[in-house]
Amino acid sequence: MDFIIEAAVKAVKQLYQTDIEPAAVSIQETRKEFEGQVTIVTFPFTKFSRKGPEQTGTEIGEYLKNELKEIASFNVIKGFLNLSISDEYWISQLYNNITADDFAVAKPNGEKVMVEYSSPNTNKPLHLGHIRNNLLGYSVAEILAADGYEVIKTNLVNDRGIHICKSMLAWQKFGNGETPESSGMKGDHLVGKYYVAFDKELREQLKPVLTEVYEKHDLSVFKENQKAKIEESLATIGKVKEKRAQTDEASQKLIAELDEKIAGEEDKIKEIAKNATPIMIETQQMLQKWEAGDEEVMNLWRTMNGWVYAGFAETYKQLGVDFDKYYYESNTYLLGKDIIEEGLAKGVFFKKADNSVWIDLSSDGLDEKLVLRGDGTSVYITQDMGTAQLKYNDYHMDRSIYVVGNEQDYHFKVLFLILQKLGKTGADGLFHLSYGMVDLPSGKMKSREGTVVDADDLMAEMETTAKEQTEAMGKVDAFSEEDKVALYHTIGMGALKYFLLKVDPKKRLLFDPNESVDFQGHTGPFIQYTHARIKSVLSRADYNAETKPAVTELADVERDLIVLLDKYPETVKEAAKSYSPAVIANYVYELAKTYNKFYHEKSILQAEDEDSKQFRLALSASSAKVISKGMKLLGIEVPERM
RNA sequence: GCACUCGUAGCUCAAUUGGAUAGAGCAUCUGACUACGGAUCAGAAGGUUAGGGGUUCGACUCCCUUCGAGUGCACCA
Numbered sequence: 256m257d258f259i260i261e262a263a264v265k266a267v268k269q270l271y272q273t274d275i276e277p278a279a280v281s282i283q284e285t286r287k288e289f290e291g292q293v294t295i296v297t298f299p300f301t302k303f304s305r306k307g308p309e310q311t312g313t314e315i316g317e318y319l320k321n322e323l324k325e326i327a328s329f330n331v332i333k334g335f336l337n338l339s340i341s342d343e344y345w346i347s348q349l350y351n352n353i354t355a356d357d358f359a360v361a362k363p364n365g366e367k368v369m370v371e372y373s374s375p376n377t378n379k380p381l382h383l384g385h386i387r388n389n390l391l392g393y394s395v396a397e398i399l400a401a402d403g404y405e406v407i408k409t410n411l412v413n414d415r416g417i418h419i420c421k422s423m424l425a426w427q428k429f430g431n432g433e434t435p436e437s438s439g440m441k442g443d444h445l446v447g448k449y450y451v452a453f454d455k456e457l458r459e460q461l462k463p464v465l466t467e468v469y470e471k472h473d474l475s476v477f478k479e480n481q482k483a484k485i486e487e488s489l490a491t492i493g494k495v496k497e498k499r500a501q502t503d504e505a506s507q508k509l510i511a512e513l514d515e516k517i518a519g520e521e522d523k524i525k526e527i528a529k530n531a532t533p534i535m536i537e538t539q540q541m542l543q544k545w546e547a548g549d550e551e552v553m554n555l556w557r558t559m560n561g562w563v564y565a566g567f568a569e570t571y572k573q574l575g576v577d578f579d580k581y582y583y584e585s586n587t588y589l590l591g592k593d594i595i596e597e598g599l600a601k602g603v604f605f606k607k608a609d610n611s612v613w614i615d616l617s618s619d620g621l622d623e624k625l626v627l628r629g630d631g632t633s634v635y636i637t638q639d640m641g642t643a644q645l646k647y648n649d650y651h652m653d654r655s656i657y658v659v660g661n662e663q664d665y666h667f668k669v670l671f672l673i674l675q676k677l678g679k680t681g682a683d684g685l686f687h688l689s690y691g692m693v694d695l696p697s698g699k700m701k702s703r704e705g706t707v708v709d710a711d712d713l714m715a716e717m718e719t720t721a722k723e724q725t726e727a728m729g730k731v732d733a734f735s736e737e738d739k740v741a742l743y744h745t746i747g748m749g750a751l752k753y754f755l756l757k758v759d760p761k762k763r764l765l766f767d768p769n770e771s772v773d774f775q776g777h778t779g780p781f782i783q784y785t786h787a788r789i790k791s792v793l794s795r796a797d798y799n800a801e802t803k804p805a806v807t808e809l810a811d812v813e814r815d816l817i818v819l820l821d822k823y824p825e826t827v828k829e830a831a832k833s834y835s836p837a838v839i840a841n842y843v844y845e846l847a848k849t850y851n852k853f854y855h856e857k858s859i860l861q862a863e864d865e866d867s868k869q870f871r872l873a874l875s876a877s878s879a880k881v882i883s884k885g886m887k888l889l890g891i892e893v894p895e896r897m
Numbered sequence: 898g899c900a901c902u903c904g905u906a907g908c909u910c911a912a913u914u915g916g917a918u919a920g921a922g923c924a925u926c927u928g929a930c931u932a933c934g935g936a937u938c939a940g941a942a943g944g945u946u947a948g949g950g951g952u953u954c955g956a957c958u959c960c961c962u963u964c965g966a967g968u969g970c971a972c973c974a
Binding site for chain 2: 281282283284286288289294296298301308332333334335376413416417418526584609611620621622625627628629630632634635638660661662663664665666668689691692694698699724725728730746754757758759761762763765767770773774775776777778780781783784785787788791792795796829833837841844845848851852854855856858859860861875896897
């Protein structure tokens with residue numbers, strides 16, 4: 256609708272002798288209860304016109320109507336100028352733009368963008384939280400590609416570290432040589448099983464250590480600094496308990512607070528005490544061996560990671576996501592130290608007496624942040640600085656997007672700020688696509704309480720539900736077994752993906768495992784059904800896409816449909832700009848809904864005449880095309896029949 | 898304690914980024930052509946946008962404040 260904005264700018268200049276920016280023209284879709292398709296808000300112009308909003312609107316309306324042949328009529332209600340654009344214009348949009356093969360196919364914009372997503376740990380299988388991450392990352396990559404970017408999808412695999420050693424050690428101790436082949440388990444699940452086994456053993460071994468602390472008050476197994484921390488916590492617990500004893504039983508809120516405080520301190524002690532268990536000490540030793548390149552440990556590491564990768568590959572395939580480039584932390588965890596040197600030389604970082612390196616971000620409203628330990632070893636952020644540099648060296652991308660949960664907001668704020676202060680090329684193009692956690696009705700998913708929703712299980716359940724629902728309708732009896740299986744996958748995944756993607760990424764998402772994902776209403780299958788139905792109609796008709804039927808007037812639903820279809824390219828732009836698949840999801844739903852309304856109101860195959868029929872077929876074909884394109888941006892397939 | 902995020906119909910989500918009478922789906926109730934596919938469509942009911950104050954011609958949106966929920970504040974990753 257740029258031509259309207261342009262004309263409005265001209266109108267203000269002609270009528271009120273004032274130059275305004277195109278961005279200053281507030282333009283929006285006309286609300287359904289009023290006549291017209293495009294509305295200009297005229298309140299902002301009253302200061303130039305020095306007339307009331309109605310009169311200003313009328314004057315601009317008159318001007319536009321004379322100036323633009325596309326404007327058939329207008330009406331003014333309060334400060335809103337509603338423009339009715341001619342049917343001729345909409346019909347020509349359909350035939351000249353929407354039905355064209357290159358409709359909404361963006362020209363390459365010459366910019367490169369990297370999208371990093373998934374980034375799993377190789378010690379346990381993927382869960383629902385990972386699913387959201389993967390779907391978001393994949394979809395954002397698709398959307399950016401559709402907007403003309405060259406996209407590189409990357410996966411930074413967390414394949415090393417103490418947590419990986421935990422499952423390795425547990426397998427060594429309790430595994431009896433079990434393999435995916437011998438157990439029939441998917442590799443990632445098998446490794447996850449030993450991660451759980453480790454945790455169980457750790458809890459057993461923790462009991463005597465805690466007894467030492469709480470009953471015998473013997474802290475001799477701990478190092479000096481650990482001792483000090485435990486003593487501090489013990490002292491706090493003592494004080495809080497005293498206060499609790501004096502508190503009136505009636506003030507329940509205060510008691511709850513105090514109990515929480517005690518639990519918090521006890522957790523701190525537990526964390527420290529864990530390190531004194533034999534199994535944790537062994538794990539630490541294993542990690543040291545790994546870092547030293549010990550042959551036996553490396554072999555075990557390679558073998559078990561290999562199992563996990565095979566498992567992940569299967570999950571990714573089911574999910575329909577993929578990557579152009581894998582980075583492994585085992586290759587990147589030592590990076591970043593040269594950047595420390597660089598930062599020190601530039602005066603961005605400073606050194607403390609114990610040789611540790613820091614950055615002072617207090618002028619940016621943040622704290623001092625450690626970037627290198629006193630013993631010269633890296634911390635998390637050191638490594639991330641190095642990896643950012645590595646990625647840039649590899650691809651020289653203009654932008655880099657990290658799809659990571661919002662619990663790491665602070666980390667990325669700091670990381671990006673550091674890179675900017677270092678004056679790194681590309682630092683301004685960094686963006687943390689921070690998404691909300693997936694919660695259950697009971698709150699967070701907790702592996703210890705067994706409430707984690709496993710990715711593979713969930714996908715399998717979705718397919719089963721799709722199967723039940725479809726069979727109940729008895730519409731696929733003619734399908735081959737193979738086609739049925741494929742269809743159930745398409746529908747089940749469509750329901751799941753749409754359910755997760757229709758919500759604004761920033762917002763937390765509630766998932767109730769006891770309530771199956773819907774297949775009716777505002778859902779993926781609703782949209783898939785609409786597509787299949789259109790295809791069914793098209794297959795029964797002799798649709799001629801080449802000729803242009805002589806149609807000059809539109810029914811309201813027909814016009815609504817074209818207006819929506821016409822909006823698709825700018826919707827993709829908006830989604831790309833805000834990195835939000837939800838924008839696409841809501842648009843496609845609106846489109847499907849409008850098509851269904853049209854379908855019910857207007858007969859296609861029994862249209863009044865051949866021109867109308869061909870016109871409605873063109874509308875139908877275009878709707879199917881845009882539904883299919885939009886859903887593809889969400890990573891959702893649409894079936895021909897269902 | 899400090900910082901950040903969030904709070905919209907019973908439930909799950911929208912609201913063109915400050916615009917008109919806050920819209921959808923689910924659930925509830927009422928209807929639909931002997932069908933171009935009923936996983937659909939039409940309608941009813943459902944709201945003090947957590948509460949209070951402010952800025953503005955105009956506030957779900959911006960500012961202040963109270964309440965409630967979540968997350969982060971390691972020489973862990």
